Structure formats: C-alpha cells, structure tokens
Amino acid sequence: MGRVHGKIVVVTGAASGIGRACAIHLAKEGAKVVLTDVQTDKLNATVEEIVSNHGVAIGLSHNVAAEEDWDSVMKKAVATFGTVNVLVNSAGIGNKTDTIEEWNRVLSVNLTGSYIGMKHVIPIMKEAGGGSIVNIASLAGLVGGGFNGYAASKGGIRAISRAAAVDYARDNIRVNSVYPGLIITPMTEGILHHEQMKKHFEERTPLPRFGTGEDIAYGVLYLASDESSYVTGTELVIDGGTTAK
Structure with missing residues (x-):
C-alpha cells in the first residue's frame, strides 16, 4: 500500500475497462484520483466504489477530443488538489467501419485526445517540478494490427510518447507508453462470443x-510511482507473450 501516496492522478476513460482498473488501483495505493469519461453514470459508480473503500476521487465529464474539456479538467484538478503529478491517457475507441469519417473519429479520440492531454498537463508538471505521463497504446501500434484508424492512432501514441520523453526529460517529466495485448474490456468482450476470433487470439x-484491466493497471502503477524514476521513453508490453512468438 502507498506506492503513489499523495500523488494527484488524472485518469481518462475511467468509467470502464483499463481506465477503471487503473483508477481503482492507483487510489488503493494512496493517490488522489481525478476520473474522467463521457459515460457519466458508469464514471460516478467507479468514483463511489473508490470513495466507499476510503479512497479519494472525483469524477468529471470529459470528451478527450475537445481541448476546452481538457482545459476545464486540468483547472478543476488543480483547484481541487493543488496540482497534477500523473496523467494516464487511457480513453480510447475502436473502429466500426472503414470510412474516412470513422478514421477521423478514432484518431480524434485516441491520438489527438492523448496529445491535447499531454499539452495541457506538461505546464502544470513543470511548475510542480516534474511528473509522469502514461499513455495507453496497443500491440496494434507495434505489429500489424489492421489497416485502420485504430492501428494508426496507437502507432501515433508510440511516436509522440517517445518524442515527449526526450523533449521534457530535463523538466523531470517522464513519458512512457503501455502496449496491452488482448484485454477483456467492454470494447473487446465480443471476441469471447465469436468462436473463430477467440480461437485466433488464443493461438497467438x-x-x-x-x-x-488489472494486468495493465499494475504496469501503470509502476510507471506512475517513484519506483520508475529512471524510466522514460520506454514501451511496456503486457501481452501474455504474444510478441515473443
């Protein structure tokens, strides 16, 4: 307990899936957590779960693709807790079609949303003397994961994470990215009901x-904590061994 005691953490996409697991684990380890999402009912339920277990958390409605929402979230976090020490960019969506409209929608949430969040938190972290940014990418950003906006967005997260890690290291701001394999979340659980796809992923x-989500949360917890104070620009793959084959 207490691995991130006293740290102020913003977690996007915290209503469900990986973001929810990260928010709960960080709160258990002593962080004060600002949870954000567009799914406000589920978001509030997660906040209530954390608070009922003696954690400290607030929930904010947040469209990560909208810069004005990011401005509001950061101002509220600073007004409530004084600063932001950690940002976990977990909000993300998948492809439903192969249209250009869908391409733009996926990139606006997954990639542009992460970029805007980094842009808005870096000045706060500079003032605080440093911080940790953890961007949730995907194996689709490392290996062939489909000719679509989702893969492009996750590859983009890889690139901007490495660039920011180099650019802001002298400010004691660490930037790392996490690459989940197949994680059972509301976005992927349909695979369990599709025998051919399930078999494909099982074989891989x-x-x-x-x-x-908990498997990813443990990795995020490490990168958010001072245990990883000499870690920046790294790519943490949590995939059950998929990329080892």
Whole structure:
C-alpha cells in the first residue's frame, strides 16, 4: 500500500475497462484520483466504489477530443488538489467501419485526445517540478494490427510518447507508453462470443488466458510511482507473450 501516496492522478476513460482498473488501483495505493469519461453514470459508480473503500476521487465529464474539456479538467484538478503529478491517457475507441469519417473519429479520440492531454498537463508538471505521463497504446501500434484508424492512432501514441520523453526529460517529466495485448474490456468482450476470433487470439497468446484491466493497471502503477524514476521513453508490453512468438 502507498506506492503513489499523495500523488494527484488524472485518469481518462475511467468509467470502464483499463481506465477503471487503473483508477481503482492507483487510489488503493494512496493517490488522489481525478476520473474522467463521457459515460457519466458508469464514471460516478467507479468514483463511489473508490470513495466507499476510503479512497479519494472525483469524477468529471470529459470528451478527450475537445481541448476546452481538457482545459476545464486540468483547472478543476488543480483547484481541487493543488496540482497534477500523473496523467494516464487511457480513453480510447475502436473502429466500426472503414470510412474516412470513422478514421477521423478514432484518431480524434485516441491520438489527438492523448496529445491535447499531454499539452495541457506538461505546464502544470513543470511548475510542480516534474511528473509522469502514461499513455495507453496497443500491440496494434507495434505489429500489424489492421489497416485502420485504430492501428494508426496507437502507432501515433508510440511516436509522440517517445518524442515527449526526450523533449521534457530535463523538466523531470517522464513519458512512457503501455502496449496491452488482448484485454477483456467492454470494447473487446465480443471476441469471447465469436468462436473463430477467440480461437485466433488464443493461438497467438502463449499464456493460456486473456488479459484483464488489472494486468495493465499494475504496469501503470509502476510507471506512475517513484519506483520508475529512471524510466522514460520506454514501451511496456503486457501481452501474455504474444510478441515473443
């Protein structure tokens, strides 16, 4: 307990899936957490769960593709807790079609949303003397994951994470990215009901199970904590061994 005690953490996409697991674990380890999402009912339920377990958390409605929302979230976080020490960019969506409209929608949430968040938190972290940014990417950003906006967005996260890690290291701002394999979340759970796709992913994954949000949260917790104070620009792959094959 207490691995991120007293740190002020903003977690996007915190209503469900990986973001929810990250917010809960960070709060358990002593962080004061600002949870954001567009799914306000689920978001509020997560906040209530954290608070009922003696954690400190607030929830804010937040469209990560809108810069004015980011401005509002950061101002509220600073007004409530004094600063922001950690940003976890977890909000993300998948492709539904192959239209240019869908391409733009996915990139606006997954990539532009992460970029805007970094842009708005970096000045706050500079003033605080440093901080940690953790961007949730995907194996689709490392290996062939489909000719679509989702893969492009995750590859883009990889690029901007590395660039920011170099540009802001002298400000004691660490920037790392996490690459989940198949993680069972509301966005991916349909795979379990599609036998052919389920078999495909089972054959690709050496460990005999799919991942959970908690598997990713433990990695994020490390990168958010001072235990990783000499870690920046790294790419943490949590994929059950998929990329080892």
